[in-house]
Every structure is written in structure tokens, then in C-alpha cells.
Amino acid sequence: MKETLALVSVGVKRIGMRRRWGLTPKQSEVLLLLYDRSGRIVPKNAIMFRLYQDADDRPEPKIVDVFISHLRAAMGRDAITTVWGRGYGLTVEGLAMVREVLTCPEDQITRVPRARKPASSSEFASLGYVKVFACMVRAGKPVTQTELIALSQGAVSQASVSTYLRRLRGGGLVVARSTAQRFGLGRGPNLYELTDKGRKIAADAEWRHLMGMTEAAE
Numbered sequence: 001m002k003e004t005l006a007l008v009s010v011g012v013k014r015i016g017m018r019r020r021w022g023l024t025p026k027q028s029e030v031l032l033l034l035y036d037r038s039g040r041i042v043p044k045n046a047i048m049f050r051l052y053q054d055a056d057d058r059p060e061p062k063i064v065d066v067f068i069s070h071l072r073a074a075m076g077r078d079a080i081t082t083v084w085g086r087g088y089g090l091t092v093e094g095l096a097m098v099r100e101v102l103t104c105p106e107d108q109i110t111r112v113p114r115a116r117k118p119a120s121s122s123e124f125a126s127l128g129y130v131k132v133f134a135c136m137v138r139a140g141k142p143v144t145q146t147e148l149i150a151l152s153q154g155a156v157s158q159a160s161v162s163t164y165l166r167r168l169r170g171g172g173l174v175v176a177r178s179t180a181q182r183f184g185l186g187r188g189p190n191l192y193e194l195t196d197k198g199r200k201i202a203a204d205a206e207w208r209h210l211m212g213m214t215e216a217a218e
Helices: 002-021 025-036 046-052 065-073 090-102 127-139 145-151 156-169 197-204 203-211
Strands: 080-081 087-090 174-177 191-194
Touching: 002 203, 025 046, 025 065, 025 087, 025 090, 046 065, 046 087, 046 156, 065 080, 080 191, 087 090, 087 197, 127 145, 127 197, 145 156, 156 174, 191 197
Parallel strands: none
Antiparallel strands: 080 087, 174 191
16 A cells, blocks of 8 residues: 555656656656755666666666756756766755645646756757767767767667767767768768867766766766
8 A cells, every 4th residue: 555655656746847847757766866865965876776676678877967967957957966976966956946846736836948958968869879979079080980880889770870970960069071082983981070069069077977988986
């Protein structure tokens, strides 16, 4: 009976968070964990355990960074604090925001305007974007699509690399230029390189952490 009531309670909380910030169930679960441990820093492995303890196939721990990024985009960057190498926690402001939703009658919960994202965040909708972008940054020079696939070490499929490159180009982070060389009847492969905007994002400390380019505890 207690278990059933607990599940119902969690479901109601998730509904409230979806109505207020448009959060998905997993995003809500991360936020609830941070709220339950308010005043403490929650390590990444604890968040992974809460989300995927019953899953046979777990994603990479860096997915936690993506969840946190989405939460900040929805609630505001000052709602969650990061302690590098240790984990995440709610700030006083974030704690008050969650408490307000959890204590507000369901029919009175209204959607708040989505907080403006930092200029870099909109280009990283999934881990695949992060991986492809990180490979380009680590390469440090123009690369072909084939070279990118090799650099990803099988983490991203050929079809996915093509899709991510196209969308990163659409976001102004990557530019393609033809080698303009013919080999027999064919044309040389395109070379992809970061734009000024892409290099600026690559130098940002938060995104360097997200790309796994700083030493942080998993």
C-alpha cells in the first residue's frame, strides 16, 4: 500500500513539473533527486543509479550533463550549481522553485516561459551532437566525414555522423568546403571545420566539461 502511494506521489510530482517547466519524466526524476538531497551535492553516479538501476543497457554517464543542461534551460542557470569533480545540487533559488511546485495545487500550476538558453546550448540536443562536435574539436584541423567516424571509435554510426554534421552546419558551428580535387571520375571528399562560432563554443568551460575535455569525476 505504501509503495503504491509513493508511486502515485511521484507521478503527481512529475505532472506538476511537466506543467510548470515542460520536463520529461527522466528530467523530473533528476530534479526530484536533487530536491530530496537538498543541501548536499549529488554525484553523477547517484543520478545514473536513480535513472537506470533497472535498465539492462545504460547510456554513458555524460547523459547526466545533458539532463542538467536541459533543466537549467527550463528553470534558469542559477537554479542548479555544479561542483566540478563532485556533482550537482540545487541552489537556494532552485530549491524554492521546486518547493513551490510541489506545494501548489495541481490545477493552479501554470507554465512559466522557458528561460533563455545560452547561445551554445541549442546546438546540443543529444549526446550524438556532443560526440561529433568533440571529435572535431579534438582533431584540431579540417577533417573528412570518414575521419570523423574513425575518431568517434564506433560511438556514432556513419548515418548519424552525416545527420549531425548537417545540423551542426545549420547551427553555424561547422562549415564544409570541397577539396575541389578530382580523382579519376570522382571528386575529393568534403572537409569539415569549425566556424568562429564553433571555436568560441569549444573554448567555453562548461561545454568543454560536457565534451569530456576536463578532468571530472564520472
